[in-house]
Amino acid sequence: MTTRILTTRMEEHPSDSNSMARYLDTGGYATLRHALASLSPEQVASEVKASNLRGRGGAGFPMGVKWGFLADSDPKYLVINADESEPGTFKDRQLLERDPHQLVEGIVLSSFALGIHRAFIYIRGEYPKAARRVQQAIEEAFEAGYLGADICGSGFSLDVSIHLGGGAYICGEETALLNSLEGRRGEPRLKPPFPAVAGLYSRPTIVNNVESLSNVPWIVANGGTAYSSIGPERSAGTRMFSLSGHVKKPGNYEIVMGMSWRDLIYGIGGGIRDGNELKTWIPGGASAPWLVPEHLDTPLTIDDVTALGTMLGSGAVVVMDQTTDVVAAAHSIVRFFAHESCGQCTPCREGTRWLQDILERILDGSGRPSDIDLLLDVSDNISPGLTWPPAMTTICPLGPSATAPIVSITKYFLDEVKAKIDGFEVAVG
Amino acid sequence: MADATRTAAENLVTITINGIDHSVRAGQRLITAAEGIGDYIPRFCHHDKLEPVGKCRMCLVEVEGPRGKQLVPSCTMIVNEGMVVDTESVVVKKAQEGVLEFLLINHPLDCSVCDKGGECPLQDQTYAHGPGESRFIETKRTFKKPIPISDVVLLDRERCVLCDRCVRVADDIAGDPLITFNERGNSTQILTFPNEPFSSYFSGNTVQVCPVGALTSVDYRFRARPWDLEKVSSVSLRDTMHSSVEIHTTRGKVVRVYGADNDHVNDGWLSDKDRFSFATLHSEDRVTTPLVRNGDSFDKISWPEAIEMVASRLGAFLGQEVGSIGGANSTNEEAYTLGKFMRSVVGTPHIDAQVGDGLKPHLAAAVTPRALIQDLESVSTVFVWGPDLKETLPVMYLRVRKAVRNGAKLVVIHPASTGLDSIATHVVRYRAGSGQDTLRKLASGEGELAGVAETLASGSVVTLFGRASIAEDPGLAESVAAYARGLDGPGLIPLLGRGNTFGALDMGLAPNLLPGRVSTSDEKGSSSIEDAWGLMPVGAGRDSMGMLAALRSGDMKALVLVGSDPVRDCPDPGLAVEALEAADFVVAFDAFLTDSSRLADLVLPAAVWGEVDGTVTNLEGRVQAVKRALPPRGQAQSIMGALSDIAFAMGADLKAFDVATVTKEISTLAPAYEGVTPDYLTFETDGTGVVVPMDGVAQPLGYIPTDMSVPIVTDRFTLHLAASLYDDGVTTRNAPSISGLVPKAVARLNPKDASLLAVSQDSVVTIADVLELPVAVDSTVVQGSVVVPFNHAATKGLSATAAVAVAAVRSEI
Amino acid sequence: MSGSMNRSVINHWSPENQRRAAAILASYPEDRSAVMPLLYLASREHRYVTEDAMKEVAALVGIAAAQVRSVASFYTMYKREPVGDYLISVCTSISCHLLGGDQVLAAAFSAAGVGNGETTEDGKISVERAECIGACGGAPAVQVNYELIEGITPDKIAALVAWLNDTQPNVVLTDEMQQLFGGQRSFDWGPTESVGASSAVPAFGPYGSASEGQ
Ligand SMILES: Cc1cc2nc3c(=O)[nH]c(=O)nc-3n(C[C@H](O)[C@H](O)[C@H](O)COP(=O)(O)O)c2cc1C
Numbered sequence A: 001m002t003t004r005i006l007t008t009r010m011e012e013h014p015s016d017s018n019s020m021a022r023y024l025d026t027g028g029y030a031t032l033r034h035a036l037a038s039l040s041p042e043q044v045a046s047e048v049k050a051s052n053l054r055g056r057g058g059a060g061f062p063m064g065v066k067w068g069f070l071a072d073s074d075p076k077y078l079v080i081n082a083d084e085s086e087p088g089t090f091k092d093r094q095l096l097e098r099d100p101h102q103l104v105e106g107i108v109l110s111s112f113a114l115g116i117h118r119a120f121i122y123i124r125g126e127y128p129k130a131a132r133r134v135q136q137a138i139e140e141a142f143e144a145g146y147l148g149a150d151i152c153g154s155g156f157s158l159d160v161s162i163h164l165g166g167g168a169y170i171c172g173e174e175t176a177l178l179n180s181l182e183g184r185r186g187e188p189r190l191k192p193p194f195p196a197v198a199g200l201y202s203r204p205t206i207v208n209n210v211e212s213l214s215n216v217p218w219i220v221a222n223g224g225t226a227y228s229s230i231g232p233e234r235s236a237g238t239r240m241f242s243l244s245g246h247v248k249k250p251g252n253y254e255i256v257m258g259m260s261w262r263d264l265i266y267g268i269g270g271g272i273r274d275g276n277e278l279k280t281w282i283p284g285g286a287s288a289p290w291l292v293p294e295h296l297d298t299p300l301t302i303d304d305v306t307a308l309g310t311m312l313g314s315g316a317v318v319v320m321d322q323t324t325d326v327v328a329a330a331h332s333i334v335r336f337f338a339h340e341s342c343g344q345c346t347p348c349r350e351g352t353r354w355l356q357d358i359l360e361r362i363l364d365g366s367g368r369p370s371d372i373d374l375l376l377d378v379s380d381n382i383s384p385g386l387t388w389p390p391a392m393t394t395i396c397p398l399g400p401s402a403t404a405p406i407v408s409i410t411k412y413f414l415d416e417v418k419a420k421i422d423g424f425e426v427a428v429g
Numbered sequence B: 001m002a003d004a005t006r007t008a009a010e011n012l013v014t015i016t017i018n019g020i021d022h023s024v025r026a027g028q029r030l031i032t033a034a035e036g037i038g039d040y041i042p043r044f045c046h047h048d049k050l051e052p053v054g055k056c057r058m059c060l061v062e063v064e065g066p067r068g069k070q071l072v073p074s075c076t077m078i079v080n081e082g083m084v085v086d087t088e089s090v091v092v093k094k095a096q097e098g099v100l101e102f103l104l105i106n107h108p109l110d111c112s113v114c115d116k117g118g119e120c121p122l123q124d125q126t127y128a129h130g131p132g133e134s135r136f137i138e139t140k141r142t143f144k145k146p147i148p149i150s151d152v153v154l155l156d157r158e159r160c161v162l163c164d165r166c167v168r169v170a171d172d173i174a175g176d177p178l179i180t181f182n183e184r185g186n187s188t189q190i191l192t193f194p195n196e197p198f199s200s201y202f203s204g205n206t207v208q209v210c211p212v213g214a215l216t217s218v219d220y221r222f223r224a225r226p227w228d229l230e231k232v233s234s235v236s237l238r239d240t241m242h243s244s245v246e247i248h249t250t251r252g253k254v255v256r257v258y259g260a261d262n263d264h265v266n267d268g269w270l271s272d273k274d275r276f277s278f279a280t281l282h283s284e285d286r287v288t289t290p291l292v293r294n295g296d297s298f299d300k301i302s303w304p305e306a307i308e309m310v311a312s313r314l315g316a317f318l319g320q321e322v323g324s325i326g327g328a329n330s331t332n333e334e335a336y337t338l339g340k341f342m343r344s345v346v347g348t349p350h351i352d353a354q355v356g357d358g359l360k361p362h363l364a365a366a367v368t369p370r371a372l373i374q375d376l377e378s379v380s381t382v383f384v385w386g387p388d389l390k391e392t393l394p395v396m397y398l399r400v401r402k403a404v405r406n407g408a409k410l411v412v413i414h415p416a417s418t419g420l421d422s423i424a425t426h427v428v429r430y431r432a433g434s435g436q437d438t439l440r441k442l443a444s445g446e447g448e449l450a451g452v453a454e455t456l457a458s459g460s461v462v463t464l465f466g467r468a469s470i471a472e473d474p475g476l477a478e479s480v481a482a483y484a485r486g487l488d489g490p491g492l493i494p495l496l497g498r499g500n501t502f503g504a505l506d507m508g509l510a511p512n513l514l515p516g517r518v519s520t521s522d523e524k525g526s527s528s529i530e531d532a533w534g535l536m537p538v539g540a541g542r543d544s545m546g547m548l549a550a551l552r553s554g555d556m557k558a559l560v561l562v563g564s565d566p567v568r569d570c571p572d573p574g575l576a577v578e579a580l581e582a583a584d585f586v587v588a589f590d591a592f593l594t595d596s597s598r599l600a601d602l603v604l605p606a607a608v609w610g611e612v613d614g615t616v617t618n619l620e621g622r623v624q625a626v627k628r629a630l631p632p633r634g635q636a637q638s639i640m641g642a643l644s645d646i647a648f649a650m651g652a653d654l655k656a657f658d659v660a661t662v663t664k665e666i667s668t669l670a671p672a673y674e675g676v677t678p679d680y681l682t683f684e685t686d687g688t689g690v691v692v693p694m695d696g697v698a699q700p701l702g703y704i705p706t707d708m709s710v711p712i713v714t715d716r717f718t719l720h721l722a723a724s725l726y727d728d729g730v731t732t733r734n735a736p737s738i739s740g741l742v743p744k745a746v747a748r749l750n751p752k753d754a755s756l757l758a759v760s761q762d763s764v765v766t767i768a769d770v771l772e773l774p775v776a777v778d779s780t781v782v783q784g785s786v787v788v789p790f791n792h793a794a795t796k797g798l799s800a801t802a803a804v805a806v807a808a809v810r811s812e813i
Numbered sequence C: 001m002s003g004s005m006n007r008s009v010i011n012h013w014s015p016e017n018q019r020r021a022a023a024i025l026a027s028y029p030e031d032r033s034a035v036m037p038l039l040y041l042a043s044r045e046h047r048y049v050t051e052d053a054m055k056e057v058a059a060l061v062g063i064a065a066a067q068v069r070s071v072a073s074f075y076t077m078y079k080r081e082p083v084g085d086y087l088i089s090v091c092t093s094i095s096c097h098l099l100g101g102d103q104v105l106a107a108a109f110s111a112a113g114v115g116n117g118e119t120t121e122d123g124k125i126s127v128e129r130a131e132c133i134g135a136c137g138g139a140p141a142v143q144v145n146y147e148l149i150e151g152i153t154p155d156k157i158a159a160l161v162a163w164l165n166d167t168q169p170n171v172v173l174t175d176e177m178q179q180l181f182g183g184q185r186s187f188d189w190g191p192t193e194s195v196g197a198s199s200a201v202p203a204f205g206p207y208g209s210a211s212e213g214q
């Protein structure tokens, strides 16, 4: 039993799933025509609310609830978060490149539901191909009357355009994204106010992820309860998982949550390459604390994973086998966050770089026995208590994310870390 | 916004800090509320006068929330009823110490050579809680050591804690976003654009708000250590705002001036001229002894000789043959003494603090309804028709910017572009000289100005009015005031430039005003003053221009100049020179030899701002104290003392024994000033001063808007003399750090006029046949007018006439 | 704001880019939003974001040059130093790191004979370490002028450098390079495209793309 919502078209029509012709041919825009002709905005919104879809950008906030916060004052904006930059994540790229009309239809339906007439798709600059495909879809939709003034004769109008990022992971954080879209540095804003009250140009704004919005046509077509009845409670619907690392079959998989990690890694992912052993994996993108084989039989739901002190995040599963040098892996992740820190918060700006430097020293063979405590204490000064969900001394969770690999390697692989540090070799050895 | 703060002021909420309940003002930030009850939470990015950014994370405290205690920045949290706060928990202390350690890992340990050493929160907190030994063994981030980012400010990026204060001051407060964050993450740094210096009139404020030694001023660098400084609270006299300052001295010299918080006036901000021009005090060119003319040069003489000479020379004329010009840079006590001396000892009514560049005395001193500066924060519209605020009253410019940030609309009417244009709701530019015509259109509310009229008619308005340029008919400002009195709202604020002009007018330094804004034609009022003084000439006297004309024609014989330079500042420099040359006797009280005092027979060294105590009155009628931070330079004296001695030598007693006596006399004679003593100003008003009432002293002001527009003559241009903050005035010239900032003089012409004259950018034109200037083609200049800098070395000698001839200069072959 | 006076500052831009600049400005509710697209356009005009370019963009949107630089320097894709005709960005974030991204990067450095962020003397090739480029399923991955190649190896990247030097394509096409030098992909890319990048500016219609054969 495979339930597919988002990837049917690209699976069945690999050669042209992105084209307008194929989209129409497979029932595309029918939902939109129907909704504009016979549903009220409130009806569309209530289907989305009933779907219980939790945002796919990483935070997992229920989409319908967020929509409910949108302040009622014009103009208001819809911003589509296509900045996908969390290491391990590449699902939105596939949705953008392979089924852009599905997203466009989702955008029009959502804008109709929310009374919005202007939408921006913020695509990361490193995704030119995705931008080209979406641009083409937008142009085709304008041409066909699914975008622009008086869509399908309904009197509803919507303008959509693409804004390309400039190379900055932090712009995936919704308020940093809005600053970037306003032509500013991509620095996260203080909240409150939340975007739904004061977002783009200080106007009410909804920010949703590509995958979240791509589900909307199906939800409106089939009903919110049909969606919410798929998969376990509180983890409703299908979800795109990006599988990478040392698995035999990396790739994006649209699955119904509730299966075990074993099913995902060994079943869908085909197991570990070269007959190697699984050592550890990251369950939800570089920001997430890691899991180890003892967790293989835990169900893959938002709540179960949270109970293990980590998250599904952006759905990026990075698998590491026994050949992995966990200190080097942690260093790659910490370096990423240090490189991507926007720099406004002292603990993030200084702390992530310090963590990177200490790991570099350890990898160079000049670690000191006190470095393990130092790594943990510096981490603690960024994310006090090193608990889950993380406490923060920062504005946004980027800084605290950098502590996830530190916590993980010292928790599960302390001996391996110690073995890299001279003073310990004597003690252990 | 301002409204919200005001209503909130009455509302209190109860919050619990470290287990103790406190009642605090609602609507404020937690960090401020805690400070108010004596719990100082450390901070770097927080600043009371800037929007919160919550970036440094130093001020983290724990606040009870639905999910238990959470660390939050107290600088962004607004207090609310029942808030439970812990500012001392283990978690809080660890977080704060963590931030401190993070800030220190890349901070140089150069406190001993840092200007901020001794007054640096980073240094203080490190001593208080910092970890003893650094756990950071990596190499510190390095940058090129101090780089000058403007003529007055240096930047040391290694010391910077990236608190964003300077960026917010430059962008939000000053509107000069020239200093910005660059790069990101660990490489983030503050910088200016290459070859675009941080040239802002407000750059010094960034030095003052920088919590560490990253931004320092060229002036102060290595000059002093904080523990050697003596600090005196005073106000600036660089313009009529009277911004509150602290004067810092060491070993008999002023080394820096800081802005002090006075929300009524300056919000803590200063212009760079307020801040950096103290250097004039120590200028080599100060006049430090009495000087007597000897042919083309001066000889030094003693004070007793000088006093004897003034007394005998002035005593030899009929009272009516003597006049005085000046006093607008003096304290109220000095001005009062001058007026009393001229009227009751010399016996002349010819007294004027202005030099033909200001407003009619009764209009400036007593226009009603008079608005307060703080009213700008709550009105719906600010209406500016007067001088370019950014250039002439820069701190008022900041207040208008703040009003606009708070949501006020802004109407700017001016003959040329102004600093406020970019944030104005309506900008109206008119051909210099045709203001009455523009006013008539505005008043009629029809045609092209209908939208402007509508904005002014809806909601409450504060009108800031004055003369757009010295070349402009002073009657226009009066007509504008007459129009603006009809608008709803708190009323008007007159705009005048020179330091204490309003105080001088209130003290009676005007041909038709006596102390306390009593008109010379008010028999009852003047007789009570006459009773006190013993002698009083009858009726009104001549104004400055009248006196100069009378001196030239021989109708008057002698002149007392008090810190005044009519040759530079009056609309007709030629007349001023001829008048001073024709006079039998001219005595000048001055700190410098100016174009005017150079023509005097006797120059008396005057003590200036920073060297005298007293009171002063600003453009909203606020009386504040100025304080002496230094003894007068050399043999310089307050004119109060000198006039007393001269009067004594003439057989009279001014009873000006000391400042307090004179202040007391003012407070009995000038009803509005009742009870206003320096002690009262310092202690009873927290140094923020008191606004003297208008009621009962105001003249009935009858305004009749008349048609005075200048006919358009095709081969001539109407003249707009544009003031600039850094001009050729004595203050700028004698302050080395800002004297280089005077902009180059150009004649700005509309592109169409330029092509009619067959000139282009940088080609040279003659103006009024007396001077040559390079052309700047500028589409903001209205056709038919030419814009030329006022008080610039290159425009010396140009009369402020309504229209001038402009002609191209053919280049020689 | 975006009036004719400001337009005059880019009078020396190609007519094509002037037209694009005008269209970009017109497409946002507020001019300042156009800063990032205009920076790309300026990079296309000047080959990288020069100081002049920042001033031009500042004048076009009505902010200070210092503010434009503040924005430009925040992002990694606005190059403020001359960059080669072909910018090779090698990902070494976690998934690529696990599958040899660091070795690919080392091979790229040695094949081109440059270090991180450097450009060959002939101005042809620049190599940089990149953070995650969203091709984790096809790790290790690289981009040439932001056009993707997935499943690359140290050997293949050396061949790629040689190919770029030899053929010096006017436009780099992702499908062609993937065909020649790539391996395992994150997913099926669908139909091939004949549009690609002509410089180190993302090949996206409004400012950077060019068709094959141009
Ligand atoms: C550091 C950081 C990076 C993020 N990156 C992304 C991203 O690349 N894409 C995304 O959709 N959401 C990202 N998010 C989450 C967004 O802030 C926001 O929650 C999301 O776009 C909302 O959409 P959704 O409710 O549909 O998930 C990020 C959040 C943080 C804190």
Ligand code: SF4
Binding pocket: A170, A187, A188, A340, A341, A342, A343, A344, A345, A346, A348, A349, A394, A395, A396, A397, A398, A399, A400
């Ligand atoms: S945590 Fe880091 S990335 Fe997030 S706002 Fe603070 S400095 Fe920027």
Ligand code: FES
Binding pocket: B042, B043, B044, B045, B046, B053, B054, B055, B056, B057, B058, B059, B060, B073, B074, B075, B076
């Ligand atoms: S003072 Fe609160 S974060 Fe800086």
